[in-house]
Amino acid sequence: MTDRQENLLLLLPGIALLALAFLVPIAQMLVLAFQGPDGWTLDQFRRFLGDDFYRAVLWRTVRLSVLITALCLLIGFPLAYIMARVGPRARLWLIVMVILPLMTSVVVRTFGWMVVLSRSGLIPNTLRDMGLVGRAFSLMHTETAIVIGMVQVLLPFMALSILGVMMRIDPRLEEAARTMGCGFLQTLRTVVLPLAVPGIVAGSLLVFTLSASSFVTPNLLGGPRVQVLAASIYQQVTQTLDWNFAAAQAVILFVGVALVLIPYIALAGRVRRG
Amino acid sequence: MTHTRTLVLSAGAVLMASSAAAQTLTINSFGGAYEEAHRKCIITPFEEATGATVQVETAYSADGFAQLRAQAAAPQFDVMHFSGGQEIVAAREGLLAPIDPASLSNADGLVDAARPNLDGGEGPAYSIVAMGMLYNSEAVDGPTSWADLANPDWYEHLVLTDMSNTYGMQGFLMLNQVAGGSLDDIQPGLDMVTEMLDGGAIVVSTSPEIMQEFAQNDAWVAPYSSDYAFVMRDAGLPIGFNQGEEGTPGVYITANLVANRDNQELALQFIDMSISPEAQVCFAEEMSYAPTNVNAELTGEVAEATPFGAEALEGLIRFDPEVIEERRSEWVDAWNRTIAR
Numbered sequence: 001m002t003d004r005q006e007n008l009l010l011l012l013p014g015i016a017l018l019a020l021a022f023l024v025p026i027a028q029m030l031v032l033a034f035q036g037p038d039g040w041t042l043d044q045f046r047r048f049l050g051d052d053f054y055r056a057v058l059w060r061t062v063r064l065s066v067l068i069t070a071l072c073l074l075i076g077f078p079l080a081y082i083m084a085r086v087g088p089r090a091r092l093w094l095i096v097m098v099i100l101p102l103m104t105s106v107v108v109r110t111f112g113w114m115v116v117l118s119r120s121g122l123i124p125n126t127l128r129d130m131g132l133v134g135r136a137f138s139l140m141h142t143e144t145a146i147v148i149g150m151v152q153v154l155l156p157f158m159a160l161s162i163l164g165v166m167m168r169i170d171p172r173l174e175e176a177a178r179t180m181g182c183g184f185l186q187t188l189r190t191v192v193l194p195l196a197v198p199g200i201v202a203g204s205l206l207v208f209t210l211s212a213s214s215f216v217t218p219n220l221l222g223g224p225r226v227q228v229l230a231a232s233i234y235q236q237v238t239q240t241l242d243w244n245f246a247a248a249q250a251v252i253l254f255v256g257v258a259l260v261l262i263p264y265i266a267l268a269g270r271v272r273r274g
Numbered sequence: 275m276t277h278t279r280t281l282v283l284s285a286g287a288v289l290m291a292s293s294a295a296a297q298t299l300t301i302n303s304f305g306g307a308y309e310e311a312h313r314k315c316i317i318t319p320f321e322e323a324t325g326a327t328v329q330v331e332t333a334y335s336a337d338g339f340a341q342l343r344a345q346a347a348a349p350q351f352d353v354m355h356f357s358g359g360q361e362i363v364a365a366r367e368g369l370l371a372p373i374d375p376a377s378l379s380n381a382d383g384l385v386d387a388a389r390p391n392l393d394g395g396e397g398p399a400y401s402i403v404a405m406g407m408l409y410n411s412e413a414v415d416g417p418t419s420w421a422d423l424a425n426p427d428w429y430e431h432l433v434l435t436d437m438s439n440t441y442g443m444q445g446f447l448m449l450n451q452v453a454g455g456s457l458d459d460i461q462p463g464l465d466m467v468t469e470m471l472d473g474g475a476i477v478v479s480t481s482p483e484i485m486q487e488f489a490q491n492d493a494w495v496a497p498y499s500s501d502y503a504f505v506m507r508d509a510g511l512p513i514g515f516n517q518g519e520e521g522t523p524g525v526y527i528t529a530n531l532v533a534n535r536d537n538q539e540l541a542l543q544f545i546d547m548s549i550s551p552e553a554q555v556c557f558a559e560e561m562s563y564a565p566t567n568v569n570a571e572l573t574g575e576v577a578e579a580t581p582f583g584a585e586a587l588e589g590l591i592r593f594d595p596e597v598i599e600e601r602r603s604e605w606v607d608a609w610n611r612t613i614a615r
Contacts, residue, residue, distance in 0.1 A: 022613070053611050119491040136430040181408075224436040224477050226354040238340040239438050240603035273413045 009080035009236070023078045025137040044248030046128070054232070054249075061229040062256055064143060065212040068150045069158075072207045073200065076158035081192065084166035085158070095163075099156045106153075113149050114140060117221075141223030149221045150211050157210065158203035165199030166192070194271070201268040205261060212257050297326040299540055301353040305332040306481060307505045307561065317557035320547050322402050326540055335360050335440055341530065352541040354530045357403070358440035359595025361530050365395030371533040373397060378546045380567060387588060388526070388549075388566035397530030400548040401563035402590070404500040405444045405523040411514040413494045420452040420518035421498060424466060429473025431494035433487045433503075436479035437609045444523045445497035446609070447593045452520055457597045460605060464612045479614050488513060499525065504562035524590030527563075 036043050048054045083094045101109060116122045117139035127133045139145050169192060177187040215230035222228065227235075230251060236246035301317075303309040309332065317328045331351070333341060339360040342351065346369060354361075354370070364370045373392040375381040381389065381398065389401040407423065409416040413431070417423055423432065435442030450456075452465025471477070478484055481502050487493035488511055505514035529548045531541050547553055554565035559576050598605075 053614065054612070118486075138476075140474065142541070224438070224479050224610075225471075227610065227614065233604065235438065239336045240606050241340060241343065242603055273490050 020221055029247045029250055032244050033251045034248075035244055044245050045252070047245065048248060048252060056231050057227050057229055058252065058256060060143070060226075061212055061253070062260065063207065064146060064150075064218075064228065065208050066255075066260070067248065068147055068154060068211045069204050069208045071151045072155050072158040073204060073214070076155055076203060077196070078202070079155075079159050080166050080196075081163035081188070084169075085171070095160070096115050098159050098218045101152050102156055106220075108217050109153070110149065110217060113128055113145065113221060117145050117148070140221065141225055143222065143226055146218045146226065147220040149217045153217060154207045154210055158207040161195055161203030161206060162199035165196050165202075197268055201265065203263065208261065209257055212253065229256075297324075297537075297540070298329060299326055299352045299537065299544055299571040300329045300331065300350060301544070302333040302338045302351060302355055303330050304334055304355070304357070308481075308501070311557060313331065315545075315553045315560060316548050319553070320544055320561070323547070324540065324543060328544070334438075336438060339364060343367070349532050349534055351532050352537060353534050353544050354397075354532055355527060356498045356530060357525050357527045358443065359526070359598055361528050362595045363599045364530065365391065367413065368395075369533055370395035370397065371531045371538060373531055373542070374544070377542050378549065380546055380549045380551070380569075383567040384549060385566055385568060385588075387592075392407060395531070395533070397528045397545060398549050399526035399528045399566050401554065401557050402566060403441075403525040403527065403563060404517060404590070405441065405448060405497070406500060406503075406517040407495060408498045408503050408506070408517055409495045409514050409516070410488060410493065410512060412512045413439075413492075416514045416516045417495060418516055418519060420497070420520050421450055422518075423449065423495060424453075424469070426473055427573045428495055429470050429475050431492060432473075432475040433469055433484060433493045433496035433498075434467065434470065434475055434477045435484065435498060436477055436613075437497070437606050438479055439481075440525055441481075441499045442479070443598065443605075444525055444593065447598075448518070448520075448523050448591070452518075457594060457601070460608065464608060467612055471613060485509070485511075501561045501563060510517035521591045522589075524592055526566075526592070 018026075033044060034040055034042070048058075079094070079098070083091050084119055086094070114121070117124070119136065119138040119140070121139070124133065124137050124139055128135065128137060139148075173191055173195075174187050177191045178184075182190065215228075216236055218226075218228045219231045219234075230253070233246045233249045233253070236242045236249065282597045303312045303317075309330065313330070317330065320326070321328055327573055335356045335358040338351075338354055338356065342349065342364060345351075346367075349369070354364070356364075359368060371393045374488060374555050375389070378398070381392070384398055390396060390400075392398065407420070410431075414428070417425075435445060437443050437446060446463055447457070447460075449466055450460050453462035453466040455462035467475075468488070474489070478487060484493075484496055484498055484502060485506055487496070489509075498539075500515055503513050506513040508614055529539060529545045531545060535541065551565070551567050551570040554563070554567050554570035555572065557563040558565060558570070558572050562576075565572070
């Protein structure tokens with residue numbers, strides 16, 4: 001047996017699993033999306049894209065995902081920088097703190113937010129006491145709730161991706177910049193930030209795709225009145241049993257994510273090279 | 275010699291494994307307080323009586339139906355429970371097996387409404403839930419008619435339930451009827467909901483969320499079901515339950531025999547147990563479900579807490595499940611548009 005054959009043999013279980021568990025269902029979904037009662041059709045796509053309601057759901061999904069990614073980056077970058085510059089012990093504690101939300105179940109986590117955000121919760125109550133809002137004010141079942149909940153869950157993906165890259169940046173580069181007259185912020189902007197781009201790209205990709213496709217947290221925190229695309233797909237599959245339409249929405253979600261990601265990756269590549 | 279022995283041993287192991295497999299029954303239940311009562315009244319007694327193991331998957335009716343459809347070629351459930359009338363469509367699609375009434379020892383006691391089409395595959399109803407109005411008895415005098423819910427002073431404390439939930443669907447159809455709509459026209463109901471939402475009403479999708487709204491978030495009224503009124507009172511909340519003057523929609527919870535499974539005999543025993551007087555009395559005691567078997571006699575407090583007995587079933591409103599299934603997709607779409615922010 002040649003090396004090549006041996007390698008192939010070793011790859012086989014992985015490929016078989018991938019094909020069975022991933023490619024087959026995806027292919028099936030693609031077929032479903034273009035199928036109608038009388039053979040091949042684009043009707044499902046026309047129905048989705050020709051309808052203000054569904055376009056609004058798609059737009060909300062993309063808009064919230066962009067916002068969530070931006071917030072994660074805003075919080076994650078400084079956090080990763082500090083984690084990379086403190087001692088190993090403090091770093092460990094910070095990492096534990098960041099990934100702690102991932103260790104609790106999504107239901108428990110969401111109930112925590114309900115306690116804080118619902119009508120009699122901490123924040124609405126405080127705002128009401130200060131006379132800022134009416135008595136029916138609640139943060140539950142709003143886009144704000146979705147953003148808050150999702151940033152909490154997805155922050156580790158961003159912070160740890162950037163941390164990995166940040167750890168490999170030689171601190172002497174910053175020292176050099178400082179000795180040559182750069183201020184702290186200028187050093188961050190001209191030295192650290194460009195070098196951290198691979199981590200930022202990887203983190204943003206993860207956060208964006210995860211938040212665009214996530215379903216449980218937006219559904220629980222957003223409620224039935226604030227639908228995102230994944231929730232709409234779930235509803236078509238389980239309630240109205242319109243699988244063709246669900247498949248078409250899944251394809252649209254995929255294309256929508258790709259449309260945002262491809263220019264982003266290209267842009268980030270240029271920044272890194274330039 | 276060793277070879278033969280190994281062969282015999284493994285053959286024996288295979289035999290044992292397959293007989294053990296035949297003694298496992300897979301069913302769905304609805305989670306929460308319901309599932310606890312389900313275990314206590316039917317599942318555990320059944321396991322003790324037959325020695326079989328019952329595997330319970332938590333799935334609401336709509337989810338369960340979707341799974342059943344997806345598994346049409348190789349079903350994974352033996353008994354499927356529905357509350358939203360899904361059995362009618364499932365039976366028509368051949369996903370459920372016909373039940374010979376003679377194979378159920380308790381079938382004779384069932385009221386006619388609980389066994390409309392056993393031969394066609396629609397399983398018997400084993401408990402009935404009354405739809406009415408839940409209210410916080412410390413905050414308001416209970417509404418006595420459905421029309422009372424359209425009270426602008428209450429909107430900020432009104433909880434509606436999403437159409438994905440059977441109770442939400444039934445409650446909405448009743449509001450629609452009161453607002454002047456019908457199964458052919460749900461626009462009056464949607465208009466009423468729009469007005470309620472504009473006034474500050476909220477929409478939730480599950481029973482625990484309803485409980486939370488009453489327990490923590492100052493909810494006063496909600497169109498919902500008798501069983502959860504009972505559960506919430508049991509939990510110490512000041513909850514009243516009124517049936518509306520205009521009528522009471524009934525939700526039928528059915529136990530259905532899944533087609534193309536090899537241990538249907540055991541499944542039939544399970545369904546038979548579900549419609550037995552003992553199980554139904556237990557369900558009434560646990561969650562105030564109305565029995566469908568005339569032999570299930572409720573006494574004292576339980577009889578009072580249960581909104582009606584088996585004989586009163588005929589008086590309940592039942593929105594035609596076939597129409598609901600037929601138009602569900604269209605309605606859910608219209609509902610989503612109405613409630614979307």
